[in-house]
Amino acid sequence: MDTAIREFRVNISDEEINDLRLRLAQARWPDKETVSDWSQGIPLAYTRELCDYWAKQYDMQRLAKRLNAYSQYLLEIDGVDIHFLHVRSPHPNAKPLILTHGWPGSVVEFLRVIDALCDPVAHGGSEADAFHVVCPSLPGYGFSGKPQSAGWGVEKIASVWDQLMQRIGYPRYLAQGGDWGAVVTGAIGELEVSGCVGLHLNMVVAAPNPEDPPSERDQDAIAALMHYDEWDSGYSKQQSTRPQTLAYGLADSPSGQLAWIIEKFWSWTDCADESGAHPENAVSRDDLLDNVMVYWLTNSAGSSARLYWQSFRNVAPGAVSIPVAASIFPKDIFRPPRRWVESRFSQLVYWGELDRGGHFAALERPGVFVEELRRGFGSMSIDPGQ
Numbered sequence: 001m002d003t004a005i006r007e008f009r010v011n012i013s014d015e016e017i018n019d020l021r022l023r024l025a026q027a028r029w030p031d032k033e034t035v036s037d038w039s040q041g042i043p044l045a046y047t048r049e050l051c052d053y054w055a056k057q058y059d060m061q062r063l064a065k066r067l068n069a070y071s072q073y074l075l076e077i078d079g080v081d082i083h084f085l086h087v088r089s090p091h092p093n094a095k096p097l098i099l100t101h102g103w104p105g106s107v108v109e110f111l112r113v114i115d116a117l118c119d120p121v122a123h124g125g126s127e128a129d130a131f132h133v134v135c136p137s138l139p140g141y142g143f144s145g146k147p148q149s150a151g152w153g154v155e156k157i158a159s160v161w162d163q164l165m166q167r168i169g170y171p172r173y174l175a176q177g178g179d180w181g182a183v184v185t186g187a188i189g190e191l192e193v194s195g196c197v198g199l200h201l202n203m204v205v206a207a208p209n210p211e212d213p214p215s216e217r218d219q220d221a222i223a224a225l226m227h228y229d230e231w232d233s234g235y236s237k238q239q240s241t242r243p244q245t246l247a248y249g250l251a252d253s254p255s256g257q258l259a260w261i262i263e264k265f266w267s268w269t270d271c272a273d274e275s276g277a278h279p280e281n282a283v284s285r286d287d288l289l290d291n292v293m294v295y296w297l298t299n300s301a302g303s304s305a306r307l308y309w310q311s312f313r314n315v316a317p318g319a320v321s322i323p324v325a326a327s328i329f330p331k332d333i334f335r336p337p338r339r340w341v342e343s344r345f346s347q348l349v350y351w352g353e354l355d356r357g358g359h360f361a362a363l364e365r366p367g368v369f370v371e372e373l374r375r376g377f378g379s380m381s382i383d384p385g386q
Helices: 014-025 044-057 061-069 114-118 154-168 179-190 216-232 234-241 241-253 254-268 285-297 303-315 337-346 366-378
Strands: 006-008 072-077 080-087 096-102 131-138 173-177 196-201 324-330 348-353
Touching: 014 254, 044 179, 044 254, 044 285, 061 285, 072 154, 072 303, 072 337, 080 114, 080 154, 096 179, 096 366, 114 131, 114 366, 154 179, 173 179, 173 285, 196 285, 196 348, 196 366, 234 241, 234 303, 241 254, 241 303, 324 366, 337 348, 348 366
Parallel strands: 096 131, 096 173, 173 196, 196 324, 324 348
Antiparallel strands: 006 072, 072 080, 080 131
């Protein structure tokens, strides 16, 4: 086993770019939807417009330039290479922090917050707000390796993340996550041997107590879950049951991979204005395509979907006793009331309910996201050390 931490850089070859452009040019399109909105899925006209921009105007080296601006590494743990960004703060007393993305996200989600987290003095904060930032790609996602056997579920990844932080040199650290990142981060908090001393979550997984009479806030949360189950969960049903079948189409078609991802940025972001809801109201076109590029270049449609097969139907949140901070964004998928969260997290030290923002908080509202982390972790009377 290679136990060394190896430097890594993203390299996008001319061959990959030419292949992508050829596939986009030769796409066979479906017929147009029979409605005037997104209720049947991402509209044909917008999909064609975005794919045309991708092929002809988008900077195909943009993703590589953005990621290579930071130090990146690979470390093999339990037979799988873990890709991660590691950016140390210039401030010696900075706290180690691991940030975990979800699906259909990637480390691209955090590229607009890393600098402010590492060097807060240059971005409106104080030295006490400084973090050494570690951003890993989930196993099977992006530039991490693809597990060749089953078993890489949430609990496994939580244990691997703890090993990753120890191997980097952070025996005590903080952890943050949304989407699958929130589930993994919560599982880190459940580990008895973890070096993690505090969590921040921007999608909190918590359940109501069936013995409590539902309040109006409870009913709002339940209604959001019902909407998700009825209208938004088709992707998860497919990925948690037959991810391999889905993978053939997405691995072969960049337009299909784009549509599969971008529709969720319409559905899960705070992207509505007076003209209607559109994903580019929340996230720039180039940032959206940077994220799609991660999945396309690494051919990770199937390997990323397998996390759903492994864990989606088996998420059983356990009690967490270390300090926890929560930020609830109004357009997120799950928006549990505080009392649900307190029933799982016994040391809920910070609760933020924001007036704008959605599921991809660090990408949609980077300044707010950074401030929430500062407030949340600042509410914890802990010293993670180095």
